[in-house]
Amino acid sequence: MKSISPRSRALLSRTLAALLGGYALTCASVIFLGAVLPLPKSQAILAASLTSFAVYTAVIVWAFATPNLTRIWRVLLIASLALTGAGLLLGGDA
Amino acid sequence: MSKVQSGAAEGGFRQAMAWLHTWGGLWACWVLFVIFLTGSLGVFDEPITRWMKPHLPQASEATGDTRMGDGFDRPQAVRMARTWFEENQPDAHFWGIGLPSDEDPSIRLFWQDPQENFHNARIDASTGNPVDGSRERDSEGGHHFVHMHFEFHGGTAGIWFVGAFTMAMLVALVSGIVIHKRIFKDFFTFRPGKGQRSWLDAHNALSVLSLPFQLMIAYTGLATFYALYMPAGIAAHYDSEEAYFADLLAQPAAQEITGIAAPLAAFDGMLLHAEQQLQRPASFVSIEHPNDSSASVRVFGRFIEKPGEYRLLGDGGGRVFFNGVTGEQSDVQMPGELRGGAAQDVQSVMANLHFAAFGGHLVRWLYFISGLAGAAMLATGALLFMVKRRQRSLNEFGSATPRVYRVIEVLNVGTLTGLTIACVAFFWGNRLLPLGIADRPEWEIAVFFAVWLLSVVHAGLRPVARAWVEQLLALAALCLLLPLLNWLTVGDQLFSYLQRGDGERAGVELVALGTGVLSLWGAWRLTRPRRAPAAGRQRAAAAQARS
Numbered sequence: 001m002k003s004i005s006p007r008s009r010a011l012l013s014r015t016l017a018a019l020l021g022g023y024a025l026t027c028a029s030v031i032f033l034g035a036v037l038p039l040p041k042s043q044a045i046l047a048a049s050l051t052s053f054a055v056y057t058a059v060i061v062w063a064f065a066t067p068n069l070t071r072i073w074r075v076l077l078i079a080s081l082a083l084t085g086a087g088l089l090l091g092g093d094a
Numbered sequence: 095m096s097k098v099q100s101g102a103a104e105g106g107f108r109q110a111m112a113w114l115h116t117w118g119g120l121w122a123c124w125v126l127f128v129i130f131l132t133g134s135l136g137v138f139d140e141p142i143t144r145w146m147k148p149h150l151p152q153a154s155e156a157t158g159d160t161r162m163g164d165g166f167d168r169p170q171a172v173r174m175a176r177t178w179f180e181e182n183q184p185d186a187h188f189w190g191i192g193l194p195s196d197e198d199p200s201i202r203l204f205w206q207d208p209q210e211n212f213h214n215a216r217i218d219a220s221t222g223n224p225v226d227g228s229r230e231r232d233s234e235g236g237h238h239f240v241h242m243h244f245e246f247h248g249g250t251a252g253i254w255f256v257g258a259f260t261m262a263m264l265v266a267l268v269s270g271i272v273i274h275k276r277i278f279k280d281f282f283t284f285r286p287g288k289g290q291r292s293w294l295d296a297h298n299a300l301s302v303l304s305l306p307f308q309l310m311i312a313y314t315g316l317a318t319f320y321a322l323y324m325p326a327g328i329a330a331h332y333d334s335e336e337a338y339f340a341d342l343l344a345q346p347a348a349q350e351i352t353g354i355a356a357p358l359a360a361f362d363g364m365l366l367h368a369e370q371q372l373q374r375p376a377s378f379v380s381i382e383h384p385n386d387s388s389a390s391v392r393v394f395g396r397f398i399e400k401p402g403e404y405r406l407l408g409d410g411g412g413r414v415f416f417n418g419v420t421g422e423q424s425d426v427q428m429p430g431e432l433r434g435g436a437a438q439d440v441q442s443v444m445a446n447l448h449f450a451a452f453g454g455h456l457v458r459w460l461y462f463i464s465g466l467a468g469a470a471m472l473a474t475g476a477l478l479f480m481v482k483r484r485q486r487s488l489n490e491f492g493s494a495t496p497r498v499y500r501v502i503e504v505l506n507v508g509t510l511t512g513l514t515i516a517c518v519a520f521f522w523g524n525r526l527l528p529l530g531i532a533d534r535p536e537w538e539i540a541v542f543f544a545v546w547l548l549s550v551v552h553a554g555l556r557p558v559a560r561a562w563v564e565q566l567l568a569l570a571a572l573c574l575l576l577p578l579l580n581w582l583t584v585g586d587q588l589f590s591y592l593q594r595g596d597g598e599r600a601g602v603e604l605v606a607l608g609t610g611v612l613s614l615w616g617a618w619r620l621t622r623p624r625r626a627p628a629a630g631r632q633r634a635a636a637a638q639a640r641s
Contacts, residue, residue: 007101014102027326034327042342043437045327049320050441053313057264064118064269065110067103084330091331 010069018063021076026056028080031087041091101490108273115269120479120502122262124509127472129256131513132242133311134465137450137458139236141598146233146524148584151196152596164375166194166219169362171201172379174222176361178203178215179384187351189381194219195396233524234535238542239517244315247539250322256315257323263312270301290481297474300467307464308471314448317441342434346415346424349388356387359421368393368414371426377411381418389418395429404452406443408432473510480506503558504550511565511613512549518572518606519545525583559620566617573610577603 004012033048034041063072101117103110135142144150175191183189183205192202200216207213216225234241245252284295301308316323321335332338336348361379369376372395380392395411412429416422432439446452450461480502482488491498523541527534553561580603581587588607591600 011102027324030324030327031330034331039437040435041331042338043435045331045338046320046342046434046437046441048327049324050317050437050444052320052324053261053264053316056261057268060261060265061111061114061268064102064114065107088330 013069014063014072017069017072017076018060021073021080022056022059022063024080025059025076025083026052028083028087029055031091032083033087035087035091108275111269111272115266115273116479118262118269119266119475122259122266123472123476124505125255125259126263127469127476127509128246128513129243129259130465130469130472131517132239133244134462134469135517136236136240136243137461137465138598138601139240141236141601142239143233143235143237145599145602146235146521147231148586149230150198152594153598164195166199166375168193168369168376169365171219172361172365174217174219175201175203175379176358177222178217179205183207184385187383189384191379191381193375193377193379195375195377200225229529231524231529232534233538238520238535238539253319253322257319260312260315263308264316267305267309267312271305274298274302290478290485293474293478293481297471297478300471300474304464304467304471307461308468310447311465311468314444317444318448320441342438343427344433345427346390349383349390351383352387354387355385356389356419358384358389358391358418359416361391364391364414364416364421365393367423368395368416368426371414371423372412372429374398374411374429384418387419390424391416391418391421398429399454404454404457406446406452407439409451476502476506476510504553504561507553507558507561507565508546508550511562511569512546512553514609515549515565515569515572516542516546518569518576518609521576521602521606522572522579525579563617563620566613566620570610570613570617573606573613576606576610 030045030048030052033051034045037044037047039047059076063076066072101113104113140153144153171193172191175189179186179189185208186205187208187210188204188206190204192198192204194201199219201219202214202216204212204214217223218225241247244256246255248255284292284299286292321328321338325335328335328338332341334348339345340347358381365376365379374395376393377396378394380394382388382390382392392413392415394413397409397411399409408430410427410429410431412431413427414423415425417424427433432442434441450457453460480499483499487495487499489495520538520542523538527537527541531537549565552565556564577587586599588600588603591597591603
């Protein structure tokens with residue numbers, strides 16, 4: 001077996017960013033929206049969860065349309081951490 | 095690293111989406127085809143179950159009797175069920191009792207053992223003894239297709255598997271819309287007999303025509319399992335999923351098992367009290383933690399479908415909650431009462447949309463046809479990928495390209511015709527497997543998987559053009575002979591069903607016959623002498639791809 005080419009490595013990195021990074025960001029969006037939507041908490045979480053599949057789709061499409069890989073990873077990481085942190089702080093009880 | 099060319103995210107947005115649609119769509123298309131074909135069949139799970147279980151009565155016109163006295167002694171049924179459970183499954187964590195009705199006059203028992211595995215059994219409503227199934231055609235029936243559709247018979251892992259591919263479907267739909275410049279023009283474009291162009295036209299026309307359905311069915315499928323797929327919000331803001339649902343639906347919170355033994359209150363008293371409250375017969379009784387001091391009992395009212403009146407929301411049969419030890423009512427949700435606010439209403443509507451739980455036969459047929467259009471969209475997409483490359487290899491995988499193409503061809507045959515053959519073989523297995531053998535339903539499913547595997551092996555051993563024709567002919571034979579097989583084994587067939595007005599069972603055989611005729615036509619199209627020069631070139635390229 002020959003070693004993995006830079007081309008394949010870039011594609012692997014992009015796919016992982018889209019699928020795993022995208023899922024992390026989507027979870028973060030649910031945690032955040034569950035805390036801030038102006039509904040009773042359980043309903044806010046449900047509304048955020050139902051929306052999440054559209055969020056995930058959009059993030060995957062974005063990850064496969066943005067040329068700069070480093071930027072994709074950076075945005076995914078920062079946005080996931082920021083939304084999760086804000087959601088937990090505002091949620092109050094976690 | 096970001097400057098490295100990988101084919102992804104190159105060129106403009108539309109070009110990037112074309113790459114995503116081609117490659118994202120390719121790896122997902124076979125599994126999605128399975129999900130769509132079995133899901134379409136699953137729309138008719140009850141008619142299929144009735145065909146597979148000839149001992150069941152014909153479907154009655156009015157389902158869901160509203161009368162309390164419908165001929166079944168439900169208080170006696172819950173007493174019998176309890177006796178059976180106390181004698182056979184005293185340590186189970188959960189008991190469920192499906193009460194007798196026109197649909198199934200026996201008592202259905204469900205339980206979850208201390209290892210959290212689910213089991214079921216049936217007892218006779220008049221004697222309380224286990225139903226002797228040795229002379230009945232024991233079968234999973236149409237539920238087999240439903241289970242393939244949402245979990246590939248793989249439990250929670252299977253549900254995740256299907257969910258991942260459904261996300262791929264959403265991404266493929268969105269990227270497909272982006273690359274489609276002429277969405278309305280293609281609506282009316284079909285150029286048959288022109289090779290690659292015809293496949294593209296077919297793919298576009300099918301996709302555009304059924305696009306609203308495909309988006310709806312993929313999204314609502316994910317929404318049905320939102321608590322499993324997206325548990326982050328619940329996990330971040332609640333101690334447990336049970337606590338979340340109790341809060342959302344304003345229901346008594348689930349209790350932990352205490353380990354303190356406590357006898358259950360009388361079931362028949364709770365049943366009669368619940369039926370009085372709900373003003374309708376009960377359909378199901380569930381008992382959490384039987385004989386523990388944390389025991390709770392729920393009695394569910396019967397779902398009553400009113401012919402000609404369909405709603406997407408608020409058709410529930412209602413339920414009454416009891417403290418299992420004292421027998422006191424702890425909550426009641428009346429039939430049609432909505433809880434959980436607008437968000438829960440949206441989720442319920444999404445689930446009902448996905449399950450075609452509205453609109454009766456007309457909507458089920460529309461779902462069946464739209465689902466098959468989705469399967470055909472996936473099939474034409476998969477074929478198009480190879481038709482394009484049979485004429486001129488695009489060399490995407492360097493020296494491995496011919497081998498990769500060969501694998502794709504084999505998967506195309508093994509999935510598109512192979513799975514369809516396996517679905518029909520499931521019906522054959524139902525009629526041919528001996529009655530009374532242990533685990534008969536599992537054997538039927540084994541037949542399904544074995545025939546599917548054989549089809550894939552066959553596709554791998556034969557030249558691709560021959561494999562298509564042979565599998566189409568096998569499919570045609572299995573479909574067209576199904577009524578004959580039924581007549582030889584059970585003594586019923588299409589005409590006797592039609593005579594009795596049994597539209598459900600007749601429908602199963604009519605769909606089989608239609609599929610058989612279509613497959614014959616397909617085989618004839620593939621084998622007739624071709625005049626177009628393109629055909630010869632295609633065959634040469636196919637031969638080259640095989641070598």
